[in-house]
Amino acid sequence: MQDDALAAQYRGYIAALNTQRFDGLQDFVHDHVVHNDRELSRAEYQAMLADHADAIPDLRYDVVSLLAGDDEVAARILFRCTPVREWAGFAPTGATISFAEHAFYRFRAGRIARVWSLLDTDAITAQLGGGQAHPGA
């Protein structure tokens, strides 16, 4: 797959997330995917993403940098959102928070096979720290 085609495929994946089509990711995600060294079925991966959106109803993936190689994508994603229930070990405070995700994806035959994702947990802690559900988690 050419770089441009892979970038377009990735943008299709993000569009699916931003319209909360979590049950329809078979065009973008393999039957099994490894997320930060955790092996998940696509159903489990979709459930994880749906759970984020359930905890944060206004969650929107804003891709501000996108680089595509032969079978890899790197994306810098910004979020500005308001968690309404516990998420990522943090209790909600009512605050709207802003933070970045830096994610690398390995594609195979045009679909995501691996994801390595880091969130800016320091920024999240600074904005939601008072409501941390599991201190030190």
Added chain:
Amino acid sequence: MQDDALAAQYRGYIAALNTQRFDGLQDFVHDHVVHNDRELSRAEYQAMLADHADAIPDLRYDVVSLLAGDDEVAARILFRCTPVREWAGFAPTGATISFAEHAFYRFRAGRIARVWSLLDTDAITAQLGGGQAHPGA
């Protein structure tokens, strides 16, 4: 600058870091650089990198994914190293730790003008947490 040339330039930058040539980064870094929204002179940026290597003498940048665009680079970097003094808010424990950095770079005229970097602080906390110098930092 073409993608391949930019990737080669980035690898030259990493080679300089891995041979601790922190005082000679003028070929790779602009006179001023913004690192995670902090504006630094190149001297301050070089001092920051030298300080990391001083706290972690066996620090080595192992680039496992590298994507280059017109003026952007994304790199996934792995570290396996042994901090010997306080670093990133963590006191050393003698433990050798492994963690990832996900960094995005904006180049201008072939030199780094901006860096957005995230470290896997959860992994670092899990491995050095007992020696955290500034809990919650």
